[in-house]
Structures are given as C-alpha cells and as structure tokens.
Amino acid sequence: MNICLFTENEIECPQPFLPFDDRRAQHILKVLHKNKGDSFTAGVIDGASGTAVITEIDEAEQRLYFEYTANGDGKPLNPLKMLVGFVRPIQLRRLLRDVAALGVSELYLTGTELGEKSYMQSDLAQPDKVRELLLEGTIQAGSTHVPKVFIHKTLQETLSHIAALEGPQAQRLICLDNINPACSLGQVDFSGAAGVVAAIGSERGWTDRERALLEQAGFMRCGMGERIMRTETAVTVAGAIILNGMGRLN
Secondary structure, three states: OEEEEEEEHHHOOOEEEEEEHHHHHHEEEEEOOOOOOOOEEEEOOOOOEEEEEEEEOOOOOEEEEEEEEEOOOOOOEEEEEEEEEOHHHHHHHHHHHHHHHHHHHEEEOOOOOOOOOOHHHHHHHHHHHHHHHHHHHHHHOOOOOOEEEEEEEHHHHHHHHHHHHHHOOOOEEEOOOOOOOEEEEHHOOOOOOOOOEEEEOOOOOOHHHHHHOOOOOOOOEEOOOOOOOOHHHHHHHHHHHHHHOOOOOO
C-alpha cells in the first residue's frame, strides 16, 4: 500500500479515524509499524494527496485517529484512453490493476465478435468489483486518481460512445493488430497529441468487420512485433510505449 486513500466524508469528519479492523489501519499498524506521532502518505480519492499524522491509537475504542494535510496533486491521470476486448476474469483482474497503475484516464471494455460472451457476465465485471480492482492499482501507483471504466456489448457501441465524448482536441487513434499493420507502434509520433485512444482486441483479435469499423472511425493499425501477447500483457506494453512517446514517463 503506497498510499492510504480516503473518501471525502472520512477526511472531513471532526476527528478522522480508522477502526482497527479496517485493512488500511491493519496495514498502517502491522505492516508499516506506525505509532502515535508517526506520519504516512495519504490522499482523497480523485482529489489531493498529502500526509496524515497519527494523533491517537485508542485501544479501548479500537480506533486509529489521525490528522490529514493536503499538499500534492495526487498524480493526475494521463491523457490516454484504452479500448480493450473482454478477457477472462483472471486476466481482467490483472488488467484493471495495471491500467490504473499506468494512469490510463479511461478504459472501455467491450464485447467482440470473437470474444467469449460469458466473460462479460463474470463477478469481476460488475461495477463494484471493477472499482475495487482499479483502487488497488491506483494505490500501487501512489496516486489518488481512479480511471473511469465503461462497459459495452459491441465494438460499434463502444466507438459510438467514444465519438460522442471526444472534443475538438487532436486525438491519436491507434488500433493494435498484427494483420497488415501500417507501422510499428514504436514508430508513431505521439509527441504532439493532446490525447491518445488505443484499441486492443480480445485473445482472438479483431474480425474483418471490426477492423473496418475501426478504420472508418479513424484508427491507424499498428503492430508490436511478431510475438503474440496475451491481451493484458499487450495493454501494459502498449500503454508504456505510448506514454513514453508522449513524454509522460520522463
């Protein structure tokens, strides 16, 4: 736990505290071995980051009291949006954590023509669980800002949603595909882009119909070499390449 995140309600109460049975308190006391007067990195979800100082460890009340001071921006999200075909639940768990750790601003999970439809019905695809996994990735990154996630049944539905949300800014639209790519992802110049939208298919990739939809929407087909990666691996690798090209990893 590289940052302890709180809701605004938790921070704004007269005497902020954590009950001992809260996993954040357990981490602070049992893993970090903090005592009264010690500080730890904290922040408000989707708000500022800062420092919390332990003011009291009340054994009778089973509470850890603290004072919080905001002093940072919480590492804002990057102007990178990712459109990803649904994957198996175990892969989705890793994907959500890694996307949040990378600082992707928006994730669009979509059903695809070659993807397994049952994946969209898994417990891990439910909003509460998705939010929990995104928070884990955000905490790993030491950030306070959590990516937004949108779930759609088809690629066409997803593309329509993205088109409706996009403003006049210059967005680079990238589609990862090892079938006749126009160029390597590493060759694309992202330095002048106001933002990037990267589309990555599910395990079996895109159909010709989906490729046509992406091309009609303005996506450029790019490759990442001859080796076939799992979707969640491709998401992490592509995200790192794009963010580096945008100068976001300096």
